Amino acid sequence: MKAGVVGATGYGGAELLRILHTHPYIKVTSIYSSSKNGENITEHYPHLQTNFPLKLEEINPSKMAQQTDIVFLAVPTGIASTLAPQLLEAGCTVVDLSGDFRLEKSDEYENWYKKKAAPKEWVDQAVYCIPELNRKVLKDTKFISNPGCYPTASLLGLAPLAKAQLIKEDSIIIDAKSGVSGAGQAANFDTIYNELNENLKIYKVNQHQHIPEIEQMLQQWGFTSPITFHTHLVPMTRGIMATIYVSLNETLSEDQLFQLYREFYENEAFVRLRDPGKFPATKEVAGSNYCDIGLSIDKRTGRVTIVSVIDNLMKGAAGQAIQNANILLGFEETTGLSFSPIYP
Amino acid sequence: MKAGVVGATGYGGAELLRILHTHPYIKVTSIYSSSKNGENITEHYPHLQTNFPLKLEEINPSKMAQQTDIVFLAVPTGIASTLAPQLLEAGCTVVDLSGDFRLEKSDEYENWYKKKAAPKEWVDQAVYCIPELNRKVLKDTKFISNPGCYPTASLLGLAPLAKAQLIKEDSIIIDAKSGVSGAGQAANFDTIYNELNENLKIYKVNQHQHIPEIEQMLQQWGFTSPITFHTHLVPMTRGIMATIYVSLNETLSEDQLFQLYREFYENEAFVRLRDPGKFPATKEVAGSNYCDIGLSIDKRTGRVTIVSVIDNLMKGAAGQAIQNANILLGFEETTGLSFSPIYP
Amino acid sequence: MKAGVVGATGYGGAELLRILHTHPYIKVTSIYSSSKNGENITEHYPHLQTNFPLKLEEINPSKMAQQTDIVFLAVPTGIASTLAPQLLEAGCTVVDLSGDFRLEKSDEYENWYKKKAAPKEWVDQAVYCIPELNRKVLKDTKFISNPGCYPTASLLGLAPLAKAQLIKEDSIIIDAKSGVSGAGQAANFDTIYNELNENLKIYKVNQHQHIPEIEQMLQQWGFTSPITFHTHLVPMTRGIMATIYVSLNETLSEDQLFQLYREFYENEAFVRLRDPGKFPATKEVAGSNYCDIGLSIDKRTGRVTIVSVIDNLMKGAAGQAIQNANILLGFEETTGLSFSPIYP
Amino acid sequence: MKAGVVGATGYGGAELLRILHTHPYIKVTSIYSSSKNGENITEHYPHLQTNFPLKLEEINPSKMAQQTDIVFLAVPTGIASTLAPQLLEAGCTVVDLSGDFRLEKSDEYENWYKKKAAPKEWVDQAVYCIPELNRKVLKDTKFISNPGCYPTASLLGLAPLAKAQLIKEDSIIIDAKSGVSGAGQAANFDTIYNELNENLKIYKVNQHQHIPEIEQMLQQWGFTSPITFHTHLVPMTRGIMATIYVSLNETLSEDQLFQLYREFYENEAFVRLRDPGKFPATKEVAGSNYCDIGLSIDKRTGRVTIVSVIDNLMKGAAGQAIQNANILLGFEETTGLSFSPIYP
Incomplete structure (x- = not known):
């Protein structure tokens, strides 16, 4: 092609x-x-x-x-x-x-x-598609709207709990962090090396355009309350980490939580769950199409923490676009995408 | 001396x-x-x-x-x-x-x-003292227990709302990020350059020893429920940012929120509030004893975000130690500490 | 296999x-x-x-x-x-x-x-082989000694001039710079993040074990005087740049210099020459098996500058090892190595 | 004042x-x-x-x-x-x-x-002054032309040998490396974070405007041949290292070399010599007005290597400007400048 x-x-x-x-x-x-x-x-x-x-x-x-x-x-x-x-x-x-x-x-x-x-x-x-969550919408279309980087990391992290209706309304907080490549090639005082190196910034507080994109999908799953979503700029080139905090409608054991996620993603080539007690770092997906997820329930508060990492230019942009194109064009979904992360 | x-x-x-x-x-x-x-x-x-x-x-x-x-x-x-x-x-x-x-x-x-x-x-x-919050405890002591870096950033961010009993129980989430100097000189696979550069990690999820230190002070202010507190390692040497999420017991306007913080810190040399819509970045306090704070209320969720930054080795360690020592020894509190951040 | x-x-x-x-x-x-x-x-x-x-x-x-x-x-x-x-x-x-x-x-x-x-x-x-310089030695061997990272960058930069006997004796100075991944996973005070980030170091001055490796090959080409070779540690993970200074035995025009290099490397898949006035940066070969080279003659001094960059873990180690293995095993030399650098 | x-x-x-x-x-x-x-x-x-x-x-x-x-x-x-x-x-x-x-x-x-x-x-x-080299020119002037960053590091490194007429003509090569803050706040494709992070670049090959500034001072000392001077951009904010290569007119022992430098700088507050076998790193002067120098003679080639580091914004700009102003205004030369580097 x-x-x-x-x-x-x-x-x-x-x-x-x-x-x-x-x-x-x-x-x-x-x-x-x-x-x-x-x-x-x-x-x-x-x-x-x-x-x-x-x-x-x-x-x-x-x-x-x-x-x-x-x-x-x-x-x-x-x-x-x-x-x-x-x-x-x-x-x-x-x-x-x-x-x-x-x-x-x-x-x-x-x-x-x-x-x-x-x-x-x-x-x-336009068909909006994160393949792991709704790949069947790609049938009979010629127009894909490829998801945003933060929504991809966030929704893949939230989906198993959200689709099972286990998340308490009004409880979703997503503290997201991104490498600078998400800002592209815009050249201004805020994007020059000297202002970003050795610096950690929060930006677009309560105003990021990815908020409605995440909420739109959550609404399809029956979760209707607004979310809190903040974004930080980390001094590195690639990588997104979404640290997601949710409260549950019912009590889950850690085993049940991991079981839920394992079943949800067991046939997915690009989502990798870490074992209990382990959490992914952004470099572990660098240059690849993976989304790696770690989970924890805090016994003291009952709150669940979901850590979801992607390479913003890959699973957060070009990689997912090709994954979507593969499906649309009838190729194996992983075609051309099954390479390893580049490490270190 | x-x-x-x-x-x-x-x-x-x-x-x-x-x-x-x-x-x-x-x-x-x-x-x-x-x-x-x-x-x-x-x-x-x-x-x-x-x-x-x-x-x-x-x-x-x-x-x-x-x-x-x-x-x-x-x-x-x-x-x-x-x-x-x-x-x-x-x-x-x-x-x-x-x-x-x-x-x-x-x-x-x-x-x-x-x-x-x-x-x-x-x-x-031992007398535990963050001067802006309880400097009077330093009278008549010869033994100061200097606060931790994360608790200093977190408690200075929370104090005005917490002491005013405005924070809803069970609602405090602190998403903290630190530069690597907090890890000191420990040399192992996890602290070498190659593993941390171009990488963002979460660590000690629900297990950081600064959790009880923060809660101990909150309890003195009448806030008794456990907090959620997570720490991330950012590829930079210095700086801590605590992104703090709280829900309120009563509705505050943004004006009231800023008013509360301005009054609380108006006589403090080392705490600087950003104007509405502005948030501090870690480099803006690098090498100095400042704690800079930004605030926001999300109209959609009612949730308050507090962004508090310090230099972990200064206000988070040596700087505050000298600030405390100044008080204990009877010197002007800012003595030897009134220099500017180093920028860029 | x-x-x-x-x-x-x-x-x-x-x-x-x-x-x-x-x-x-x-x-x-x-x-x-x-x-x-x-x-x-x-x-x-x-x-x-x-x-x-x-x-x-x-x-x-x-x-x-x-x-x-x-x-x-x-x-x-x-x-x-x-x-x-x-x-x-x-x-x-x-x-x-x-x-x-x-x-x-x-x-x-x-x-x-x-x-x-x-x-x-x-x-x-053991057969020591940089394929672009001596690939025929790989016939009938079962034992390859894969070249070092600095020698690969340096020798590929020097070869066209050196093999043509154009370099004045006693005039070779190689000022080499490397990312930290060359230091591997050794964990000590000198390799931790805090000591290397935002820092530029020179190391093993006149003592680097790659000096005799470079000289051994130069001697095969008839260049017998010792070289000056220094190595610096740059705060980045991957990449080597060798900035090479040589004086010539005879006067060359810039055109003649470029012509010499173009002919030398015209059939090489992994060596890329920059046009006059352009020089390669290390990121332009990151994650790939390329060696990119830029050239200049200073009209005032007559001195030639050769800038040679590689990814130290690729053309400087694993990539070249596979390139060598491909030849030894009878595969097309570029098999499995023809992917693009990862950028940015 | x-x-x-x-x-x-x-x-x-x-x-x-x-x-x-x-x-x-x-x-x-x-x-x-x-x-x-x-x-x-x-x-x-x-x-x-x-x-x-x-x-x-x-x-x-x-x-x-x-x-x-x-x-x-x-x-x-x-x-x-x-x-x-x-x-x-x-x-x-x-x-x-x-x-x-x-x-x-x-x-x-x-x-x-x-x-x-x-x-x-x-x-x-205009009076051009690096105080350690010619502070007496500051008498009776109201107009100081403050030296460039690279010339300051280079000339302080060269001065003891050059003023003693020990450097062979045509033999000076300065391989200089700088952090990005030297580029100031210019915002364009070449200065954005994504293009400079994890990247090492050479720039202005044989064309840097600091070349004639260095040569002008060398000429005052009787050294008339042109120098080779190259500049690299290192992914860090502050710091310059000049790695200087020279051949000598006569044979010196390492002891004699160090003796020469020690005597030359023994009364200078801002120049610090490293002991034989040790070399300064850029972070060791960060935020301070020091110029730190390391020296070596290669027994094999007879060539001398001088490693000179400064903070480009301090001894390379603002710090030296204040040092010069102190002299001009009649204050102790070190006034307001005697603080320590910031480390790490």
């Missing part, structure tokens, strides 16, 4: 190129950029030298539909809302990695993203 | 030397070590060359009482429990930076520290 | 497991450890969970010869000198990643390594 | 504020900014909260002359060339931290800086 990548000069785009380079069935044959078309990708990314002798091409939906079987949109939020419909109308299959089609309700989108929402008819066509 | 430092080769000890080097009234005249006596401190710490032409001496309480007016114990937990009583009996004034005398109840100590508790009569004599 | 890895709990070993996991023809079927046999590898390396359900086995040469077609020795220097001969005698094919068989002269080894040299008859059998 | 700081929102400016905050005789009473006047400095730098309740004022030379006794210019290169003359004409005493007045020859400046040189009559008035 021929794939096109729009926004190949961003980190999400670069990660798509890295993974698809060794994918047996999907080959990146065209890359696109609105601002840098005509340049070789290696001018921006010398690390791709010899591997990707591709020139960035202009964005032209009808031409792209001819050139490719599937298009990945690794573009900033606010761009896909107009570009995706054009590509879909031109006949492309589209995987959108941005946030533009994740929220079903336009007012929610506009409240949290502070941008104009995509047309409702296109939002309705 | 002549000061002695026991454990000068540790990071807490080195920080005491750094600060006291420019203190106008307290001068470090003797340094002690059980294992390295006879060595120059500069063999271990070349950065002290020319500043500290001192040799490490053996630990001999009666001699130390003659040589010094005040002794700082920057030794590992489990050492001070026997050393401090000997020094006190020899007539020394003692500031203990370890955890050995912080918990009033011996069984609590032994449960959490997994070590034998110090003799109860000496624990009873 | 069945491969065994001795020392799988080290970083070199872990990297062999990572790469061979996706190698189409070589599969790691057994892992060995002297100290941890009986343990699952995932107890030490949780990042390998699900990928490597292997137990560490004891080191037993005759059994290893039965179990495997090829054995990789990722053990500390001083171990392979006795283990490799035992394995070879038992009939194994051996790739030794340690320094024990790199130096032809036993007294050189003992001078620089401060250890007893391996038996001369076995040293003579 | 009342001091003004122009460019207080830059890192050099912030460092001046930090140090002068505890200086007993010089107090920062006014801060200036061309772009942010009217703002509180704490809007840009929350770490200064409570310490510096100052508003940024507009740049008005005659008003500045009335408000201050001395003005520090911590502005980008190209600004001071016009601003300094205005301030001097208005009667100010000026310490310029930029590169605009360091090179005596205008064509040199324009060649290397690619900018228009300052008027020659003002360049002639």
Whole structure:
């Protein structure tokens, strides 16, 4: 299959190129950029030298539909809302990695993203999929809205308890921490090395646009109260950890808790549970598509702690996009994604 | 005043030397070590060359009482429990930076520290003091038990709400993050650079020995339920951030919340409140004795978030020890501590 | 082919497991450890969970010869000198990643390594190979001595000029810088996070054991004077940069210099030259088997600067070991190694 | 004395504020900014909260002359060339931290800086001073051109050998490495965290504007050949290491080499020599005004290696500026600068 990548000069785009380079069935044959078309990708990314002798091409939906079987949109939020419909109308299959089609309700989108929402008819066509939680929605679609990084880590951590209706309303607190690559290539005083190195920051307190994305899925599972969700910037490049605190509707033993999670994920290739007393660190999934989860119940408070880690550019972006594309295209879900984390 | 430092080769000890080097009234005249006596401190710490032409001496309480007016114990937990009583009996004034005398109840100590508790009569004599919260206890004592790093950040963040009885029972969750210097110089697989760099870890889940230290103070303020407290290791050297989540007994406006904190800390030199919408980052207190605090109420959940940052080696250890010593010795509390953070 | 890895709990070993996991023809079927046999590898390396359900086995040469077609020795220097001969005698094919068989002269080894040299008859059998420089030596051998990380970066940088006899005697200065993973898992005061983070160190000044390894190859090319070679420890995990300074025997234009290098490496898959005015950064080869090289002649001094970067665990260790093994085993040299660097 | 700081929102400016905050005789009473006047400095730098309740004022030379006794210019290169003359004409005493007045020859400046040189009559008035090397030039001046960071580390390392005419012509190679704070607050693709973290880069190969600054001083000492000088960007915030390679005109023993350096620097408060076999690391001077130097002669090549480290923002900028100002103003040279490095 021929794939096109729009926004190949961003980190999400670069990660798509890295993974698809060794994918047996999907080959990146065209890359696109609105601002840098005509340049070789290696001018921006010398690390791709010899591997990707591709020139960035202009964005032209009808031409792209001819050139490719599937298009990945690794573009900033606010761009896909107009570009995706054009590509879909031109006949492309589209995987959108941005946030533009994740929220079903336009007012929610506009409240949290502070941008104009995509047309409702296109939002309705977009299929939001974390394969481990709802892969069957990928049947008969040509338009995937790929989940956000924080929601992926958070929802994979919450799902077994949430779907079993075991979480007490009003009790979900997600203290999330991310490496800086989530901020992409924006260059300003807040993203320069000197301001972030040897520093730990909290940001978008109570205002992160991933809050409604997490709540939307929780609501499908019958959990209706708002969550508390905070995000921190950690001085490292890759990795997300969601430390999740919940209270339960009924008392579970630690054994029962682990049993619940083990059964829920027993057939999943990309979710790995740690044994009781062990918790995953972010480096243990670096460069891979895994989501690693650790669990604990505090005997003193009864509160459950769920620790969920992913590589934000992989399971949190490009890796999951390819996992979704594999399903949509009829390949084995793990195709091209079964490599090990890079460690140390 | 002549000061002695026991454990000068540790990071807490080195920080005491750094600060006291420019203190106008307290001068470090003797340094002690059980294992390295006879060595120059500069063999271990070349950065002290020319500043500290001192040799490490053996630990001999009666001699130390003659040589010094005040002794700082920057030794590992489990050492001070026997050393401090000997020094006190020899007539020394003692500031203990370890955890050995912080918990009033011996069984609590032994449960959490997994070590034998110090003799109860000496624990009873130790005065635990975070000056901003209870500096009056320092009158008429010769024995200070200096608070832990996480409890200092957490309790300064919680105090205004907790002392006003505004926090709902069972609602305190502290998600704490620390730089690696808190782990000191222990050398093992878990502390080497390669395992911690570009990595975020959670550790001692529900088992950190600072939990009972925080609860002990909360109990004095009438808050009796257990707290949830987790600690993470962030790839940076210095800094602690405590992200604190609480629910309130009654509804407060954001104005009322800020008013409460402003009044509580208005005369405190070392606590700085951020304006609404702003939150402190750890680097903003690096190398200094400040505790910086940011606040928020989430309109959707009613939950309050308190973000409290300190330099773990300063306000979390050596800086607060000197602040306490200043009070005990009758100096202005800020003496030798009023320097700016080092930034960037 | 069945491969065994001795020392799988080290970083070199872990990297062999990572790469061979996706190698189409070589599969790691057994892992060995002297100290941890009986343990699952995932107890030490949780990042390998699900990928490597292997137990560490004891080191037993005759059994290893039965179990495997090829054995990789990722053990500390001083171990392979006795283990490799035992394995070879038992009939194994051996790739030794340690320094024990790199130096032809036993007294050189003992001078620089401060250890007893391996038996001369076995040293003579070992084939030292950087494929781009001497791959033909791999014919008809069962025993590869895999080059060191610094020598690989340095010699690939020097080779085109050195083999053409263009370098002035007494003029080679190599200022090398490495990430910390080169130090492996040794745990002591010098390798803990707190001592290395935010710090730049020079080490083994004029005493690094890679000096004679570089000189040995240079001597084969007719360059006989000693070199100056210094190593620095940079606060990052992976990557080596060798900044190489040489004076020339005759005047070259920049065009001639680039032409020389382009021709030398034109058929090499793993050496990438940067264009004039551009220089590689270490991250541009991270996780990959590439060696990237940049060149410059200073018009004012006539001195040539060669900048050569590799990932020390890949082209500097495990990657090159597999590249060598591919040749020895008759596979395409790039098999299992043609993936992209991980960036950022 | 009342001091003004122009460019207080830059890192050099912030460092001046930090140090002068505890200086007993010089107090920062006014801060200036061309772009942010009217703002509180704490809007840009929350770490200064409570310490510096100052508003940024507009740049008005005659008003500045009335408000201050001395003005520090911590502005980008190209600004001071016009601003300094205005301030001097208005009667100010000026310490310029930029590169605009360091090179005596205008064509040199324009060649290397690619900018228009300052008027020659003002360049002639500027006094370039590294106190340890030429402090007597500070008599009877009101205009200091403060040296660059790399030249300070390099020249302090070279001076004892160079002034003794012991260095062979054409033999100086300086391989310099710097933390990122030297790049200031410029925000672009090359300075964002994601591009610099876990990465080592070489930059401005043979083109760094500090080359002529170093050569200008060497020429005063009779060394006339051009030097080779390369700069690398290390993933850390503060610190410069210059690894300097030189050949000697005559044979020296290691004892003689150390003797030469010890005598040269025996009365200097801010230069610290390491013992034979020991070398300084950058963290050992962090936050301080020290320059630490280690030395070695390689018996095999006869080449001398000098390792010189400074904190680029301190001895490489603000610290040396205050050291120079102390001399000019008649204070003890070490006033306000005798604090310890911050470690770890």
